[in-house]
Amino acid sequence: MEDRGFHLSASICRNGAEASVSEGARAENRDLPGPYPMRKKGGLWMRGLLIGVLLIGMVVSAAAEEVLIVHDPTLPPARQVVDAFKEALETAFSHRGPRRLVPVSFRELECDEAGRRADLRAGVLGVDLVFAVGTRALEAVRSLPDSEVPIVYVLVHRPPAWRRGRAHVTGVGMQVPPEKWIKMIREALPDVRRLGVFFDPSNTGRFVEGAKEAAARQGLGLTALEIRSPREVPARLAELPPDVGGLWMIPDPTVVTRETVESLLLYSLRHQVPVVTFSEGYLALGATVAVTLDFPSIGRQAASMAWRIFNGEPRGNVLPEPPKGVLLRVNPRVARKLGVRLGVAPSGVGR
Amino acid sequence: MDAKRRCVFLLSRHFALQTYLYLAATILFATVLLSGTLIHFQQRMLRRQMQDKGTTVVSFLAESLRLGLFSENAKEIRSALLPALKDDDVEWVAVFDPSWRLLQYGRSLPGSPAEGKGQVPAPSPEVRAIVTQPGGIAHHEGAENIIFWKAVRAELSAPTVEGLYFFAGPLGRPASGTVLGYVGVEVSKRALEAGFRAIVVRSVGTGAVFLVLGWCVTFLVVRGASRPLRRLLNEMRRRGIWTEPPVSRGLLADPFYELVRALDRAFVTIDELRVGLEERIRARTAELTEANQRLRDEVRERTRVQDELKQARDELEERVKARTQELETAYKQLAHSEKLNALGTLTASVAHELNNPLTGIRGVLESLEYRGDLPPRETRLVKLAIQECDRIDRLIQNLRDFYRPTTDRTEDLDVNELVESVVLLCTKDLIVRGIEVKTSFAEDLPKVRGVGDQLKQVVLNLIANARDAMPSGGTLRVTTGAGGGWVRIHVEDTGGGIAEKDLEHIFRPFFSTKTAGEGTGLGLSISRGIVKRHGGDIEVVSRVGEGTRCTVSLPVSAPAQDAKPDGASGTVRGTADSG
Numbered sequence: 055m056e057d058r059g060f061h062l063s064a065s066i067c068r069n070g071a072e073a074s075v076s077e078g079a080r081a082e083n084r085d086l087p088g089p090y091p092m093r094k095k096g097g098l099w100m101r102g103l104l105i106g107v108l109l110i111g112m113v114v115s116a117a118a119e120e121v122l123i124v125h126d127p128t129l130p131p132a133r134q135v136v137d138a139f140k141e142a143l144e145t146a147f148s149h150r151g152p153r154r155l156v157p158v159s160f161r162e163l164e165c166d167e168a169g170r171r172a173d174l175r176a177g178v179l180g181v182d183l184v185f186a187v188g189t190r191a192l193e194a195v196r197s198l199p200d201s202e203v204p205i206v207y208v209l210v211h212r213p214p215a216w217r218r219g220r221a222h223v224t225g226v227g228m229q230v231p232p233e234k235w236i237k238m239i240r241e242a243l244p245d246v247r248r249l250g251v252f253f254d255p256s257n258t259g260r261f262v263e264g265a266k267e268a269a270a271r272q273g274l275g276l277t278a279l280e281i282r283s284p285r286e287v288p289a290r291l292a293e294l295p296p297d298v299g300g301l302w303m304i305p306d307p308t309v310v311t312r313e314t315v316e317s318l319l320l321y322s323l324r325h326q327v328p329v330v331t332f333s334e335g336y337l338a339l340g341a342t343v344a345v346t347l348d349f350p351s352i353g354r355q356a357a358s359m360a361w362r363i364f365n366g367e368p369r370g371n372v373l374p375e376p377p378k379g380v381l382l383r384v385n386p387r388v389a390r391k392l393g394v395r396l397g398v399a400p401s402g403v404g405r
Numbered sequence: 406m407d408a409k410r411r412c413v414f415l416l417s418r419h420f421a422l423q424t425y426l427y428l429a430a431t432i433l434f435a436t437v438l439l440s441g442t443l444i445h446f447q448q449r450m451l452r453r454q455m456q457d458k459g460t461t462v463v464s465f466l467a468e469s470l471r472l473g474l475f476s477e478n479a480k481e482i483r484s485a486l487l488p489a490l491k492d493d494d495v496e497w498v499a500v501f502d503p504s505w506r507l508l509q510y511g512r513s514l515p516g517s518p519a520e521g522k523g524q525v526p527a528p529s530p531e532v533r534a535i536v537t538q539p540g541g542i543a544h545h546e547g548a549e550n551i552i553f554w555k556a557v558r559a560e561l562s563a564p565t566v567e568g569l570y571f572f573a574g575p576l577g578r579p580a581s582g583t584v585l586g587y588v589g590v591e592v593s594k595r596a597l598e599a600g601f602r603a604i605v606v607r608s609v610g611t612g613a614v615f616l617v618l619g620w621c622v623t624f625l626v627v628r629g630a631s632r633p634l635r636r637l638l639n640e641m642r643r644r645g646i647w648t649e650p651p652v653s654r655g656l657l658a659d660p661f662y663e664l665v666r667a668l669d670r671a672f673v674t675i676d677e678l679r680v681g682l683e684e685r686i687r688a689r690t691a692e693l694t695e696a697n698q699r700l701r702d703e704v705r706e707r708t709r710v711q712d713e714l715k716q717a718r719d720e721l722e723e724r725v726k727a728r729t730q731e732l733e734t735a736y737k738q739l740a741h742s743e744k745l746n747a748l749g750t751l752t753a754s755v756a757h758e759l760n761n762p763l764t765g766i767r768g769v770l771e772s773l774e775y776r777g778d779l780p781p782r783e784t785r786l787v788k789l790a791i792q793e794c795d796r797i798d799r800l801i802q803n804l805r806d807f808y809r810p811t812t813d814r815t816e817d818l819d820v821n822e823l824v825e826s827v828v829l830l831c832t833k834d835l836i837v838r839g840i841e842v843k844t845s846f847a848e849d850l851p852k853v854r855g856v857g858d859q860l861k862q863v864v865l866n867l868i869a870n871a872r873d874a875m876p877s878g879g880t881l882r883v884t885t886g887a888g889g890g891w892v893r894i895h896v897e898d899t900g901g902g903i904a905e906k907d908l909e910h911i912f913r914p915f916f917s918t919k920t921a922g923e924g925t926g927l928g929l930s931i932s933r934g935i936v937k938r939h940g941g942d943i944e945v946v947s948r949v950g951e952g953t954r955c956t957v958s959l960p961v962s963a964p965a966q967d968a969k970p971d972g973a974s975g976t977v978r979g980t981a982d983s984g
Contacts, residue, residue, distance in 0.1 A: 288475065
């Protein structure tokens, strides 16, 4: 029942030829509260008591929860993530009831300029939570003086190993779980029985191990070739067994360079095998399938974690999570040229 | 004579030859200059094209070698070199590793490209420094070739892992990545030299053709130009302007100096002639101006005389017309007077015939009265009958007086008596027409001197006009008065009056507002003439719808005056007041 809460949706991409499938786009909303039920009847004394409580709440707690958003402007989806985060958090606070007249406020800072460091140090004073978007933003808030402010991060490939006092340092990573990868690849390429994948053990060794297990569970063969340098990729392509029906390009900086991508795409073209990648940009270069991140969903997922922190959950309960919103996009023209059958219709109708 | 002609011939030929040589040399110089410039620029353009080609080839090789150097795959490197080696201008291609160790070398040979490691000149430190910079391309030109160098670069890692996800454009930054190796290309200058030779040949050929054509055209032009020169010299010699043979100091200087001198003399002569001609023209112009002025004066005088003649003719016509009109009026007056004269004679005879029985009747009545035996009532009747007879007698006497031909004899007249006699004549007719007659005569009215019957006619005309102006009845007021040496007779009616537009024409003969057959239009005209002859005046004042008032003013008579009235001294005024 791991798939409970996931659903398939499709949309037509910008060029009109690509198809996409979204899975689990709103799973993160399960943690956000809904509106309180209204009581139809009540005594007069109950109404008076309620009004009194409201007035007391207004006087006692009129201050807002304040969130400092530090984002990396060089990341294209940062704006989508921030907007989704703010919208989801405001919605959650609006359902919280009369405890707060001003539920939440936001301050935004960019981390790309050295001059912002001082702003950042001044801005963190008095905030209740820091929302860091990107690795650079997370590194920028690492050295903040107030170590008790919880931090929620997104668009960070490798979650940090450091801790800051007793505060939360948690967030949403970028690595899609191997199980979900394998599942979506099988949906997109149902005829592929074996995949070839290059990886650097120092970067993605654990991920590939998990992928091997997931593939074995789902009946998909996986040939994983270790490399230590990008230069090995073109040469080691020849070592792939002949039954490999597709190449899996994982987000490993040793594997993905300009030349290795060209080598992989050339191999794909010469051997008529599809390339499965992790970013939509490679589809235009010749990749066939891309399992990409749903960035607004990641923003909402981070908002859910922030909401839990504001509600006082202990640090051990709010742990870093993998992204729940994942999109499946395909390039039907490349698939047609390679003679590959797609498991999802280019029109976007899910299987 | 023949010697002189030959001299002219030789002289013109000499001039033509020298001119032709000058022009031919100029054309030759221009051709050489243009051809050299053309060759120079085309050579520069060829060299630039060759450099561009070498740059393009080495850049292409750097891009195509990138994957082979990245994977250190000799086969990939070799296959990347093949397209460049097929170019005829490419001598060899060499690939180096980042430490400038030779990896591959290919030479372009007739047939198929050769492979192996040949003799590749080591790049200089300057070349290495240039190609180490991002995007740098170095070239070294030798005597027979140009060698181009460029680095092969690749991005070996992404700046951040997240950057792998957000890739949206062409992969990596090849101009600034890690150096994978170097590529060198030697491009032969054979094509450049061949192109240069072709340019030289074409330019020289074109220049030669241009030169020959230019010389031919120059020859034709000079020959054509020397013909009129020869004719000019012959003509000069024939006219004696120049007769000397050519001397050594100038080709055509002497004849042309002679020609200039002859032209100077000719211009002097022309100036003299021009001056004399101008004097004659000036004199003739003055004469013509004077004659023109005379003609203008004559024309002006003739025009003036014509205008005067025309004016005189118009005046004459006007006078003839007026005189004709006067004559017609006089004729009509004469005819009317004749008719009145005849009527007067008839009336006098009738009155005379009536007077006899009336005298008898009166005698009888007087006899009856003198008998005294009649009752008083009958006696009164007889007296009444006698009074009526007296009245008839006065009436007849008035008729006879009125219609008696005028005697033109002036006398002192009692205007009241004169007016009363006329009113008496008209009273019966006026009463029958429903017109009430009111008379008012001034007492002690001075006498006027005039012709009585004529003045009666005037008063009768005025009363008749007043009568005709009141067809439905009215009041006729006849009054007399005096003052200021004048005796005035006023005839005033209560008729319809006279329109303003007609008032100024009422004294004009034959002007009448009455219907045709009722009036002659001569009454007022004749009356005005009579009054004017008496030195008097007639004034008419009329108001439309209220009536008309006519006033006859006559001068009071002088004691010794016994002459005919002279109308020349009188004035007649006709005024109207329609308001």
